[in-house]
Amino acid sequence: MNSEKLKVAVLGGTGNIGEGLVLRLALQNLMDDGLKNEIIIGSREPESAEEAAKKDLEELENCGFDTTKIRISGKSNLEAAKAADLIILTIRFSHVPSLLEEIREALEDKVLITPVVPMVKAGPLFEYRPPAEGSAAQAIREMTPESTKVVAAFHNIAAGKLKDVVKCKAVHDSVICSDDEEAKKLVMELTRNMGCLKPLDGGALKNANTIESLTPLLVNLAKLNGLKNLGVNFS
């Protein structure tokens, strides 16, 4: 991370959670303090990524934000990962192995954030289905070079609230787990300036299991209790 700005690749940045993270990251550039960043959306189709980048910038402009200090671009997953200091994987667990294979050469020494939650629909509700490694985070640890700093974060965020950058002022907790203390601190700082999230240190990567399992719980609680867009707070 030699540049002044942190270069963040959001792979799967054309999806719902990806879009929310891009908007919240972009707005950090308008704040007095906090990490400044440049965002590169990654997608299988570079055109989709470019289109999403344009749409996000327009969205921020329409909300009345000054976008002259904001940079969002779109590239292929590999090019986005190569250009980045920090990579966020906002994709389904089933797509993770092929994507990590595709971007493998770009993963050395990078910080890799996983909000990935392996879950399946079982009747009307969802069930957490972790892989044999114990969690998606631990499986991703196994699939990446040793020098990649894997950080588990952003699992329990409602996409609806994340994307609603103007109206939604709710602050939910985001528990962050990693075996790399420095990378964990960086992601906690990034999270603190996200506006809608309060970072909590969740300890080692192996603790990601419970955090991942909270996502189907939130979806199920919403469905069973007539609520929506649930997040979690520990207090």
Add this chain to the structure above:
Amino acid sequence: MNSEKLKVAVLGGTGNIGEGLVLRLALQNLMDDGLKNEIIIGSREPESAEEAAKKDLEELENCGFDTTKIRISGKSNLEAAKAADLIILTIRFSHVPSLLEEIREALEDKVLITPVVPMVKAGPLFEYRPPAEGSAAQAIREMTPESTKVVAAFHNIAAGKLKDVVKCKAVHDSVICSDDEEAKKLVMELTRNMGCLKPLDGGALKNANTIESLTPLLVNLAKLNGLKNLGVNFS
């Protein structure tokens, strides 16, 4: 439940969570609405249970509450369970099999609440260690007569906040799981009048796994982030 008052046995009611539940249940008798109850603390030693009952009544009196409408007594675990409509197991998971064996004859048709969390200390932190059945709740389901209505509830409550009936006005969520809809509704009503808890329907008993795993997470988050007496809220 033919009597006017719900008879509640708190087995292990001499411990921290047990004491907090006894105090909060007792105070429901002073409220305009809500279920009225009579509490029987159970312990291996009837004398310890009687002593705990006396201490709890004194505690409420010292806090300025009118205890004339409150009944708390102490008995052996078996006698407490026999006398009760609803039994709460506030004991360690390792003690569950022998206790359930001891009170087996009193379990038919009863509502049995489990806030039990199987966890172990691993270094400075705690780890959730569910049994092969998937959760303590499911293991307890297997260990009890078919007619026993097992309800998982009260897992994620900080004993310190629960016991502090005068000062602590925090309201945390309590996710309640059961395969018996009627028993689940009864426990949700009981929870709603506890003053410090908001019940949420967590669906079937098999969903108790994630709820149980939240307890070591809360303890770990407190330790790692310099917080204490954490509870959880979904919003």
